[in-house]
Amino acid sequence: MNNYAGMARSDRGNAPVCDLRSDTVTRPDAGMLAAMAAAEVGDDVYGDDPQVNRLEHELAERLGKEAGLFVPSGTMSNLLALLAHCQRGEEIIVGHGYHVYIDEAAGASVLGGMSLCPVPVRADGALDPAVITEAVKEDDFHYAISRLLSLENTHNGLVVPLADMQAAADAGRRANLAVHLDGARFFNATSALGCSATDLAGLADTVSICLSKGLGAPVGSVLVGPRELIDRARRWRKMLGGGMRQAGVLAAAGLYALAHNTDRLTEDHARAAAMADGLRRLQCGEVSQATNMVFFTPADGRNEDLRDHLSAEGVVIGCGATGAIRLVLHTDIDDTAVEAALSSIRQFYG
Ligand SMILES: Cc1ncc(COP(=O)(O)O)c(C=O)c1O
Known part of the structure; x- marks a missing residue:
C-alpha cells in the first residue's frame, strides 16, 4: 500500500490547467x-x-x-x-x-x-x-x-x-x-x-x-x-x-x-459534486464524493493511461496503477477547469 506512489507530476513543469491531486497544491493569489x-x-x-x-x-x-x-x-x-x-x-x-x-x-x-x-x-x-x-x-x-x-x-x-x-x-x-x-x-x-x-x-x-x-x-x-x-x-x-x-x-x-477563504469552501464542495455527477454519467467506474473530494475507480483499470492522457491536456491527477483515483477540488479550480477536466476524461473514454 502506498498512497503517495504516482503523485509526482510526470511533466514536472508548466502550470497545469487543472491540478486535482490535492488541495495542498494551491498557489497564493x-x-x-x-x-x-x-x-x-x-x-x-x-x-x-x-x-x-x-x-x-x-x-x-x-x-x-x-x-x-x-x-x-x-x-x-x-x-x-x-x-x-x-x-x-x-x-x-x-x-x-x-x-x-x-x-x-x-x-x-x-x-x-x-x-x-x-x-x-x-x-x-x-x-x-x-x-x-x-x-x-x-x-x-x-x-x-x-x-x-x-x-x-x-x-x-x-x-x-x-x-x-x-x-x-x-x-x-x-x-x-x-x-x-x-x-x-x-x-x-x-x-x-x-x-x-x-x-x-x-x-x-x-x-x-x-x-x-x-x-x-x-x-x-x-x-x-x-x-x-x-x-x-x-x-x-x-x-x-x-x-x-x-x-x-x-x-x-x-x-x-x-x-x-473559509466561506468559499462550499464552492469546492459544489464543484466536487458536479465533477462526481459528470463522472457518474460516463458510467466508466465507481464514483463517490464528499466535501471537496471525489474518488473514481475506473472499471477498465487503465489508471495510468488515463493519467497520461490527462497530463497531455494539462489536467494533473495522482493515481496508483489500479484502484481509486482521488480528485480534490480547491481554490485554484474554477468551473471552467472542472469542465476542461471532465471533457478530457470524456474524450479518453469516448
Ligand atoms: C487529515 C490530514 N491530517 C494531517 C495532514 C498533514 O499535513 P501536512 O501535509 O501539512 O503535514 C494531512 C495532509 O494531507 C491530512 O490530510
Missing part, C-alpha cells in the same frame, strides 16, 4: 501575496511577530480555546499535540486510516516513545465508541497506558456528524482519555456540517487546523488548546527545529486565508 508583502514582522521565537500572534489568537478564539501555536505543517501540529498530551510508555488510540497513524512516519513513537494503537475506521469515517472502549487498556504494568484519543474530521473528504464525534469523544472521556482532533480540513467539516467552529472544536482538548489545504495558504498549521498544553507544545516545537523567525509573512497568508 494576488490578494494573499499583497498581504504577505505588507506584513509587519518580528522574531516569532521571541514572541515578537505581530502577524503570528494575531493568527494564533484569532484561531484560538474562533475555536473557543485558550491559546494557539503556529507551526510549519499539519504533521508537526499533530505531533506536537501528541507529545504535549502524552509521556513515554503511553499510548494514543487512533483510527487505522487516520493521517496521524498511517501518514506521519510514526513520529510519536520515534520521537516520543509512545505507542499508537490503531482501531478500525467505519465506512463513514467515524470511530465506533464500543471499539474505543474495547481498545482502552486496563491499568496493568504489562500494558501501555492509554492516554489520548486522536480523531479526524474530515477523513478522506467524509464529514463525520457531530453526534458521532461526540459519541467517540465521550467513550474516550469515560476512560479518562484526553481528545485531540486532526482538523486538517476543519472548516470543510464545519461548513459541510453547518455547525459553528466551537461546536466541533468543543469536543476535543486540542485541535490542529491546516492553512495550506482548502484555505489556500502556502504553508502552515495552527494547534489550539489549553494554554498549559500549548506551552508544552511550544517547547517541543523549539526542540524539533520548528521555531521560525520572521514567520509573519506566512502568518499573514494564513490570516488572509481565514478572512477570505
Whole structure:
C-alpha cells in the first residue's frame, strides 16, 4: 500500500490547467501575496511577530480555546499535540486510516516513545465508541497506558456528524482519555456540517487546523488548546527545529486565508459534486464524493493511461496503477477547469 506512489507530476513543469491531486497544491493569489508583502514582522521565537500572534489568537478564539501555536505543517501540529498530551510508555488510540497513524512516519513513537494503537475506521469515517472502549487498556504494568484519543474530521473528504464525534469523544472521556482532533480540513467539516467552529472544536482538548489545504495558504498549521498544553507544545516545537523567525509573512497568508477563504469552501464542495455527477454519467467506474473530494475507480483499470492522457491536456491527477483515483477540488479550480477536466476524461473514454 502506498498512497503517495504516482503523485509526482510526470511533466514536472508548466502550470497545469487543472491540478486535482490535492488541495495542498494551491498557489497564493494576488490578494494573499499583497498581504504577505505588507506584513509587519518580528522574531516569532521571541514572541515578537505581530502577524503570528494575531493568527494564533484569532484561531484560538474562533475555536473557543485558550491559546494557539503556529507551526510549519499539519504533521508537526499533530505531533506536537501528541507529545504535549502524552509521556513515554503511553499510548494514543487512533483510527487505522487516520493521517496521524498511517501518514506521519510514526513520529510519536520515534520521537516520543509512545505507542499508537490503531482501531478500525467505519465506512463513514467515524470511530465506533464500543471499539474505543474495547481498545482502552486496563491499568496493568504489562500494558501501555492509554492516554489520548486522536480523531479526524474530515477523513478522506467524509464529514463525520457531530453526534458521532461526540459519541467517540465521550467513550474516550469515560476512560479518562484526553481528545485531540486532526482538523486538517476543519472548516470543510464545519461548513459541510453547518455547525459553528466551537461546536466541533468543543469536543476535543486540542485541535490542529491546516492553512495550506482548502484555505489556500502556502504553508502552515495552527494547534489550539489549553494554554498549559500549548506551552508544552511550544517547547517541543523549539526542540524539533520548528521555531521560525520572521514567520509573519506566512502568518499573514494564513490570516488572509481565514478572512477570505473559509466561506468559499462550499464552492469546492459544489464543484466536487458536479465533477462526481459528470463522472457518474460516463458510467466508466465507481464514483463517490464528499466535501471537496471525489474518488473514481475506473472499471477498465487503465489508471495510468488515463493519467497520461490527462497530463497531455494539462489536467494533473495522482493515481496508483489500479484502484481509486482521488480528485480534490480547491481554490485554484474554477468551473471552467472542472469542465476542461471532465471533457478530457470524456474524450479518453469516448
Ligand atoms: C487529515 C490530514 N491530517 C494531517 C495532514 C498533514 O499535513 P501536512 O501535509 O501539512 O503535514 C494531512 C495532509 O494531507 C491530512 O490530510
